[in-house]
Structures are given as structure tokens and as C-alpha cells.
Amino acid sequence: MLFPIKDYNPTRKTSYITIFIIIINVIVFFYQSFLSSPPPDYKRLSSLEYHILKSSMIPREITHLKNITFNLRKNIFENDFFIKREIPPFLTLFTSIFMHGSILHLLGNMLFLWIFGNNIEDYLGKFKFIIFYLIAGIGASLVHILFNWNSVTPVIGASGAISGVMGAYLILYPRAKVRTLVFLFIFVTFIDLPAYIFLIVWFVFQFAGAEGVAWLAHVGGFIIGIFLIKLLRNREKPVIEFIE
Numbered sequence: 051m052l053f054p055i056k057d058y059n060p061t062r063k064t065s066y067i068t069i070f071i072i073i074i075n076v077i078v079f080f081y082q083s084f085l086s087s088p089p090p091d092y093k094r095l096s097s098l099e100y101h102i103l104k105s106s107m108i109p110r111e112i113t114h115l116k117n118i119t120f121n122l123r124k125n126i127f128e129n130d131f132f133i134k135r136e137i138p139p140f141l142t143l144f145t146s147i148f149m150h151g152s153i154l155h156l157l158g159n160m161l162f163l164w165i166f167g168n169n170i171e172d173y174l175g176k177f178k179f180i181i182f183y184l185i186a187g188i189g190a191s192l193v194h195i196l197f198n199w200n201s202v203t204p205v206i207g208a209s210g211a212i213s214g215v216m217g218a219y220l221i222l223y224p225r226a227k228v229r230t231l232v233f234l235f236i237f238v239t240f241i242d243l244p245a246y247i248f249l250i251v252w253f254v255f256q257f258a259g260a261e262g263v264a265w266l267a268h269v270g271g272f273i274i275g276i277f278l279i280k281l282l283r284n285r286e287k288p289v290i291e292f293i294e
Contacts, residue, residue: 186214193270217275
């Protein structure tokens with residue numbers, strides 16, 4: 051298992067959009083987890099559970115263009131208890147990429163975004179980076195939907211968009227060094243790996259399909275990021291890659 055700590059690839063300008071996206075994700079998580087409460091009728095749900103049920107992306111809603119209603123009896127309540135989703139299905143493609151299911155989910159994603167996102171923003175510029183990030187995130191969700199046509203399992207997280215950022219990083223900065231924490235059974239160490247090794251290994255590991263992880267969104271986002279950066283790339287603008 052590989053986990054990035056930092057990269058050795060300085061930016062020329064402050065990455066304000068990357069910072070802003072991180073702040074938005076943190077605010078959304080803390081609001082949904084700690085700063086809001088579900089309505090009284092849903093008091094047996096945590097605030098975060100309530101928001102996930104209300105605002106996550108549900109593949110079946112997208113494919114059928116119709117909101118679903120959850121019956122919570124089997125999991126939480128003794129009697130039939132329903133929660134009706136009212137957010138327009140296609141809007142959840144946007145809202146879901148700013149939501150996270152736990153503090154570890156949030157922190158892991160934001161670390162990946164900071165390590166790889168600041169250089170992509172630095173290269174593309176602020177406006178193009180916003181467009182890139184949203185297209186990668188929404189596109190990753192659509193890939194997940196394509197293979198989970200009738201699923202009613204809630205999908206949340208910035209992972210698809212960040213996977214797109216990582217795909218772009220592979221194209222632009224393949225030789226940049228990434229400080230990596232390596233777990234191999236009982237062996238734990240830090241290694242400076244070329245970005246192309248880290249990112250390719252990470253990509254291959256996605257096919258392990260960990261339970262509860264929308265790994266197809268990761269794969270889709272990564273591939274979308276590769277194509278997007280080739281489309282948006284300015285051939286006249288040099289790619290400055292710091293190699294230690």
C-alpha cells in the first residue's frame with residue numbers, strides 16, 4: 051500500500067482554487083456532521099447520515115430521472131419509516147463531490163488534492179482548473195453509474211475529481227518525486243518515488259475494488275483526467291518539472 055506525503059514539485063503561484071476547494075469540502079463536512087441536526091422525525095439518524103441520504107448521488111435516480119424514497123425500517127427503525135429525496139437527480143452529481151462519509155475519508159482526499167492539485171492549477175490557471183475539476187468529478191460519477199445502472203447505494207466523495215487531477219499529473223509531471231509512505235505487510239518505510247510509478251501503482255490498485263469504495267469512479271476519473279489535460283494543454287506553455 052502506498053500513501054503520498056508530499057511531492058517535490060513547487061508551484062509558481064499560490065494555488066488559491068485548490069485551497070478554496072479544500073476549504074469548501076471541510077466546511078461541508080463539518081456542517082453536515084456537527085453544525086446541523088436532522089429534523090425531529092429523523093432523530094435516530096446522525097446528522098451526517100441524514101445529509102448523505104438526502105444529498106448523495108444515487109445512480110438509479112440519474113438513469114430513471116426520478117427521485118427515490120428510502121425505507122429505513124430494515125436498518126434503523128422498528129416500523130416503516132420513509133425519507134423522500136427531493137434534490138433534482140442531476141444536481142446530486144455536483145453536490146455529492148463535495149461530501150464525505152468520515153473525517154478520514156475527508157482528510158485522505160484533501161491530502162491527495164493538495165499534493166497533486168496545486169501543480170495542475172498552476173499549469174492550467176484558475177478558471178480552466180475549476181472546469182477541469184468539475185468535469186472530472188461529474189464524469190467519474192457517470193462512469194460509476196454506467197456500471198451500476200439500478201443501484202440505490204448513496205455515492206459521495208471528491209475521489210473521482212481528485213483521480214482526474216492525478217491522471218493529469220501523470221501526463222504533465224511523470225518524473226516529479228513523490229514522498230511516499232509504503233506499507234508492505236510488517237515493513238513500513240518512506241521512499242521518494244517518481245510520480246509515474248506512484249500513480250500507475252495507485253491506478254492498478256483501484257481494480258482490487260475495496261468494499262464500500264466506488265473504484266470505477268476512481269478509474270473513470272483518472273482516465274478522464276488524462277484526456278482532459280491533453281485537450282486543455284497549451285503546447286506553447288512549458289511544463290516546469292522539478293526533479294530532485
